[in-house]
Amino acid sequence: MGEHKVRPYTMIFSLTRQIKQKAFELGFDLVGVAPAHLPSDDLSFFDQWINRGFAGTMDYLKKGRDKRADPSLILEGVQSIICCAVNYYRGHPKSTECREKGNGWISCYAWGEDYHQILLEKLKELEKFIRTNAPEARMKSYVDTGPLLERSLAAEAGLGWIGKNTCLINTHMGSYFFIGEILTDLQLDYDKPTADHCGTCTRCLEACPTQALKPYEMDATRCISYLTIEFRGEIDPKLAHKMGNHLVGCDICQDVCPWNRHPPLSLDDRFDPRPDNFHPNLKPLTSLSPEDFKNRFHESAVRRIKWKNFLRNLDIVQKNEKDQKIC
Template identity: 40%
Template sequence: MDIRKLKEELISYCKELGIDKIGFTTAEPFTELKYRLIRQQELGYQSGFEEPDIEKRVTPSLLLAEPRSIISIALAYPAKMNVRVEGKKGERRGIFSRASWGLDYHHILKDKLKKLEEFIITEAPEAKLKSMVDTGELSDRAVAERAGIGWSGKNCAIITPEFGSFVYIGEMITSLPFEPDTPIEDQCGSCTKCLEACPTGALVQGGQINAQHCISFLTQTKGFIPDEFRDKIGNRVYGCDSCQTACPHNKGKNFHFHDEMEPDPEVAKPLLKSILKLSNREFKNKFGYVAGSWRGKKPIQRNAIMALAHFKDDTAVPNLIEILENEASPVSRGTAAWALGKIGGEMALTALKRAQMHETDKEVVNEIEKGLNFYR
């Protein structure tokens, strides 16, 4: 087998598949990354969504027997909607981050990687392969950086010269000895715009993030959002793009290469009050195909409640009272109580005083008190 020819054929086949960039690297351990991950763990900066075994995150040989190389792929996604919708008083809208526009990117990349695997097996039947996207053990970003897809920016995203950081990435460990590509030199320089743009200061320094403070992480949690972050979430119902939109390397970058990534404006920027009323089935029917639905309905509804408070939307007060008085979830009831206080008005005040008399959950009682404090 001519491994160089196979590499050239793979690159050509990627163009047929609609893969926007491909890179190759060795399957050597990611030694430098290991020490960074240990430090992140010590500082309590991890999100908890990662693979917990650091050795698996940095050692390809623990994931595939006798690995020789890793293939990294990137697909560019849109940065702007072709069709825009705007919110207005009484019809305020939330926003999903760009990584949750269109079909869930996990499905898109896994399909591309599966087809790449089939192509390789046809040419090299003895090859051993293992692909992963996002939820796999390896760090997608570390692989992409070493494979020359882009450099690891200060915003902790892979930045490509062609597409900026608006790319989805995935990888495949292989037993084939593909020649590695050359990594791209860091081009962030002295720029700190992403750090300055981060609403919560989650970007501790260039290339280091405290995930516990990151809005993208916070919008995916299931409990109460800590008080200090509530006002900073704004109208985001899932994810955050502030560190990307601030990046000079993303200026003018907006690619519409993949139809399945095109957003439905009513899903990507949904009416907030409509989210509050969705049943599980209705939520799944409307949002189930996007990446932002993976944690279920409750976090999105909680975030929508906070977004209505952000807008001080008094037309939502009856909806929030309904949640406060009848919702089974303590997080929803409590967040609604806080939001009612934030929005204000006599109707909200009366509802909070009434709830204070009957509520038994300690956390919700605490949130009702926070809501009442806005009147003091």
């Protein structure tokens, strides 16, 4: 294990400030720093969540449990986690406003270019900047797919609070944002978590078509996002009926959230819907070959769901339309 130089606090403070400034220059909308350990309540919540079967078939969550519990198993000597977020809201109508007959819904997070690439590029640039200021620093960046509880860490870094819909919400930016982080063995100045601003509101809980939510807790096996993206196989018809026009993902519990009423616009037009991704017409999709699927969703987060499941979802949406099951 590398030796840690103890830096004077003024140096820690100034380096943290420079990193944050650079992160904003690179186009991150929120930046904060968390200490490299998980709040113990969050860890026991995670264990209970898994034990109650709420993760369904997402075995990768169970497999990575120990690393999620202890980030030093990912990067030895890790001290700080720089949490960054990018707004993807581009001002287009929300799912709750788009119910045109003959059309389906692809969640807005997947409209444009794959966010994993967009955020990772920025994180790598930030790593470069840090290295010029602290050549000895060890770092590791993740966006979404790493064995980290990203929302817990980002909440610790003061980026927002975990809402009753389980999303991370920021008073200024709402919740339409992605999170990425850099783990580092550098000592940095930590931010503080913010207060919960859900209050007595229960809109998301009431709006969820499959009753997947209890306050601050999701049974992912009921969530349309899980069913359409993660779950392989035949979807329980009772839940399929409630999927309405959802082909990929679901935005409902965010669309109804008062903190998303007037979010600021993202400056990154790569999140704009590609032609045909916004509230797409169902008919042309029925003849989509595996090759067409690959081409159409090239470098898009939609590709994760695979052609077979996309067609499964399409079939459900068409049946729902015929049976007038609109959510």
